[in-house]
Structures are given as C-alpha cells and as structure tokens.
Amino acid sequence: PAMSAPPELSDEEQKRRFRIELEFVQCLANPWYLNYLAQQQYFQDPAFINYLKYLQYWKSPQYAKYIVYPHALHFLDLLQHPQFREHVITAERTQDIHKTQYYHWMYYRKPTTESLGEQQFPLVERAALDNNNEMRLEPNEFSSNGNDDNNQIAMQS
Template sequence: MASDSIEATDPPSPPKNVYKDPDDGRQRFLLELEFVQCLANPTYIHYLAQNRYFEDEAFIGYLKYLQYWQRPEYLKFIMYPHCLFFLELLQNTNFRNAMAHPANKELAHRQQFYFWKNYRSNRLKHILPKPLPESSVSATPASAAPPALPPTTIPAAASNIPPTPPQAPSPMQYGSTSVRNDPRNSGVEKRKRK
C-alpha cells in the first residue's frame, strides 16, 4: 500500500534539456558520408595509421559503427564503392597495422588502379554473349543450316525509343590513344608537314 502512494505522488519527470538537432541529422549524415568515402583512398588510410588513430579504441568502435553504410538504404549515397571494401578491411587488426607501412599503401593503391583499369573489360567478358566463330558459320552446308526463326514484331511503344548513342571512351583509360593531341609530338608533326 505504501508503494502505491509513492508511485502516485512521484510521476517520472521529462528531461528538461532535450537536445533537438536543428537540421534533423543532415550535418551528421554528410560528415559520416564524407569520412566513409575518404576511406576509398589508401593514402588517407596510411595517414590514419601513421597518426595512430587505429590505436584508439574509440576510433575502432567508430569504424565498426560506420558499417551501417553497407545497408541498401545508405548504399545508394556512396559514390566511391571502394570505401566499403576498405571499411570492411579496417575491421581487421592486421590490415590496420599493415597500412602504417608505405610499401603496403603503395601496393593497395596499385591494386586499386589495376582494378579500375580492367574492371569494365573484365565485367563485359562475362556479360556480353560470345560471337560465333566465322569459320563455323560459313562451313555449314545449306541443308544442315538451322531452321529460320519466325520474324519478330516490335511493339509500338518500343519503336518510339531512340537508339542509344555510342559510349564515349573513358577518361581513365591507360595511356594516350591520340598521338595528334599529344603535346610532345606537336613539333614532330610541324616538321613533317613542310
């Protein structure tokens, strides 16, 4: 009976100073997004290792907390997907210790470059169908040719779609494909024209 009277007289009071974020977490979201994307740079990870950030338990906990960026609702904001790969690697103590050495930083940077250089061509090998060899098509006799497929009809909605323009070459291609625009060869071309 005494406990009932205490509960009735002392209702829980709401906290007086509740922090209300003025921008509804937008600033924190942008800061965390920027930090996570900085992890795509092996030089930045090397900087963190050199300045002993990886020895701070609070910072390690922060890296574990940032793994929520791998969820689909946050993943769509990431522009540099390598940052998520490095964020996953930073959960390992051996990787954090190894990134303190300049040789390992250079190795990670070189491997990242080779991935970017070859990613599109390697990906297209598995996506695009392989063309038929020319010799097998011309060598088959007419009687052994496969039956002709029936003509396909194109729906009216699909016929209004304009053809896609050819893709421009990537600015990240390795090497110079144009000798004419190369400033080192401009003098050679002038001499040849005379």
C-alpha cells in the same frame, strides 16, 4: 550512475551528421588516407575503432546508394581487422594497395550477356598481395593464418 540517452538531434543536425559521416566513409576509399590515419595512430584508439564499427551501417542499401566510391565500403570492412590496420602503416604496402586499386579501376569490367551472347566468364573477385608484394588471386574472405609474417591482405570492390 546510469547512462542517459543521447539528446535528440534536429533535422538540420541529422542532415549535417549524415553529410559528415558520408564524406568520412568516402575518404576511406583512399589508401593514402588510411596510411595517414595509421601513421597518426588513430587505429590505436579504441574509440576510433568503435566508430569504424558504428559506420558499418553505410553498407545497408538505404545508405550505400549514396556512396560514390565502392572501395570505401570494402576498406571499411578491412579496417575491422587489426592485421589490415597494421598493414597500411607502411608506405610500401600502401603503395601496393593503391596500385591494386588503380589496376582494378583500369581493367575490371563486368561482361554483359549482350556482349558475350550466352557465354559466361568468371570474374576476378579479389586480388591480393602476398608477402613479396606480388599480386595473386584470393578467396572471397579476409583471412589470416594467425602468423603476422604471413598475413594476407586482400582487395575487392
């Protein structure tokens, strides 16, 4: 049988859906919530993975302006990768991600041209955890060499 189009939502239903999806996306900024989702095996459910893909629309400027925690969008990107979804299942790795996030919030500041004069400094764009849970700088893309033992999970804002 042919699939029918979903029913039209009323304005009130659309607003409610917007609020629910916004709240859920912002919850993704919490590494411990990601750990909970992994522990409850949500990341094993293809329908949930499709929902995470659907939520990518929040990255467009017309929606992103409502996001209070920008890390939520970064984690939404990382959740598109099976390696990251596997990475957050352990408390130790989640703690490392949480620490990296904390230190990023604590110390990362964009220098202004006013405070620097004409001098410009490169900004750290990403800190990553290697297999020894040591922080190091990473390139701008989520990458894996295909070997699960050497997967590199990266953080960026």
